[in-house]
Amino acid sequence: MTDKPVTLAAVTGAHGVAGEVRLKLFGDGWESLKPHKSFNGGALTLTKVRSDGKGGAVARFAEIADRNSAEALRGTTLTVPRAGLPELEEGEFYFSDLLDLAVVTDTGEPVGHVKAVENFGATDVIEIEKPDGQTFMVPLTRQAVPEWNDERLVVAEGFVD
Numbered sequence: 040m041t042d043k044p045v046t047l048a049a050v051t052g053a054h055g056v057a058g059e060v061r062l063k064l065f066g067d068g069w070e071s072l073k074p075h076k077s078f079n080g081g082a083l084t085l086t087k088v089r090s091d092g093k094g095g096a097v098a099r100f101a102e103i104a105d106r107n108s109a110e111a112l113r114g115t116t117l118t119v120p121r122a123g124l125p126e127l128e129e130g131e132f133y134f135s136d137l138l139d140l141a142v143v144t145d146t147g148e149p150v151g152h153v154k155a156v157e158n159f160g161a162t163d164v165i166e167i168e169k170p171d172g173q174t175f176m177v178p179l180t181r182q183a184v185p186e187w188n189d190e191r192l193v194v195a196e197g198f199v200d
Contacts, residue, residue, distance in 0.1 A: 044080075044118035045133045047072060053109035054097045060109045062096040062117070065134055069096035078117040134163075141191045142167050144199055153192055165192070175200035
């Protein structure tokens with residue numbers, strides 16, 4: 040696809056008083072963070088990570104020494120270079136591969152662009168932003184999204200809002 044950095048997690052807030060942060064994970068679990076010691080182009084150095092027991096993680100970074108500094112990271116995404124990640128199998132993708140892709144219908148009509156990729160438990164969901172700023176969501180299933188590549192994402196006509 041591209042050499043765009045891949046987001047593995049996002050800081051959701053501070054954990055405790057010693058500078059640890061809570062993470063929302065976008066990968067295969069907290070263990071997938073362990074091989075990466077440096078995030079965001081070297082701005083954050085991972086020193087410790089563990090499961091939070093709720094599907095997320097708790098991490099400590101060398102640059103964060105107290106709760107206030109940890110809280111200031113809220114909303115920060117943790118990215119790594121794509122080259123540092125394993126090759127994907129057929130049909131697999133990183134959420135970042137889909138972000139900002141042009142969206143068209145299966146008849147070729149422009150719709151907008153991919154604004155976000157979410158997962159609320161059942162399946163991945165694509166949030167699409169139309170040129171007027173309105174957004175709508177489409178499940179990432181073969182019926183709704185029959186194809187995509189590194190240039191565009193195709194949405195079946197019946198799923199366009």
